[in-house]
Amino acid sequence: QKEVEQNSGPLSVPEGAIASLNCTYSDRGSQSFFWYRQYSGKSPELIMFIYSNGDKEDGRFTAQLNKASQYVSLLIRDSQPSDSATYLCAAMDSSYKLIFGSGTRLLVRP
Amino acid sequence: SAVISQKPSRDICQRGTSLTIQCQVDSQVTMMFWYRQQPGQSLTLIATANQGSEATYESGFVIDKFPISRPNLTFSTLTVSNMSPEDSSIYLCSAKYSPNEKLFFGSGTQLSVL
Numbered sequence: 001q002k003e004v005e006q007n008s009g010p011l012s013v014p015e016g017a018i019a020s021l022n023c024t025y026s027d028r029g030s031q032s033f034f035w036y037r038q039y040s041g042k043s044p045e046l047i048m049f050i051y052s053n054g055d056k057e058d059g060r061f062t063a064q065l066n067k068a069s070q071y072v073s074l075l076i077r078d079s080q081p082s083d084s085a086t087y088l089c090a091a092m093d094s095s096y097k098l099i100f101g102s103g104t105r106l107l108v109r110p
Numbered sequence: 111s112a113v114i115s116q117k118p119s120r121d122i123c124q125r126g127t128s129l130t131i132q133c134q135v136d137s138q139v140t141m142m143f144w145y146r147q148q149p150g151q152s153l154t155l156i157a158t159a160n161q162g163s164e165a166t167y168e169s170g171f172v173i174d175k176f177p178i179s180r181p182n183l184t185f186s187t188l189t190v191s192n193m194s195p196e197d198s199s200i201y202l203c204s205a206k207y208s209p210n211e212k213l214f215f216g217s218g219t220q221l222s223v224l
Contacts, residue, residue, distance in 0.1 A: 031210075032210060034212065034213070041220075042217075042218075043200075043202055043215040043216060043217050043218040044153070044202075044215050045215075046111070046212055046213070046214065049212055088152060088153070090213075092210070096141065096206075096209040096210060097143070097155055097158070098143075098153075098155070098213050099155075100152045100153040100154075101152060102151070102152040103152050
């Protein structure tokens with residue numbers, strides 16, 4: 001069974017710190033990976049996607065992919081209280097469907 | 111990014127009734143999906159809505175319970191039939207422009223079954 005695993009948290013970091021969110025996946029056939037942010041009571045919002053091994057940066061966000069280790073991470077630099085949300089990791093399978101992890105709740109303390 | 115309108119945004123329904131959720135995308139998309147998110151849980155894929163043909167359901171979901179229509183490339187409906195309290199959940203419509211592209215979500219429908 002294809003699975004995406006995330007630590008449920010909460011991950012608590014002080015304002016201005018780097019938040020590091022991690023995710024592992026079981027399907028070696030997965031080629032594309034996505035990070036969504038979900039505020040309470042809202043629908044998921046895509047914030048990053050990555051296809052290739054290595055790092056991809058977009059503003060304060062950096063996604064990292066290591067296909068050999070089947071590991072994906074999201075770094076949030078200069079964390080703000082507004083970043084407090086649940087972060088969902090997703091892997092796209094060979095049928096182009098997204099398999100979601102259970103999410104990590106991030107709390108950024110002012 | 112796609113603009114996906116979903117309605118109703120929330121509803122409270124009685125046990126045994128059915129609710130149809132509508133999803134409208136602002137432009138033609140190749141793939142549309144329906145997800146469910148139960149309280150405190152992650153997203154579970156219900157089915158892929160196929161244009162002009164029967165939807166493709168994931169394990170644990172059946173057409174009699176969750177009939178889906180997709181008459182064209184921008185519109186789909188999901189019906190939750192013969193509802194029970196266990197169906198209380200958020201139902202999310204999603205779409206992507208091409209198979210290996212990003213997936214966007216509608217605003218969701220919060221369903222409560224009494």
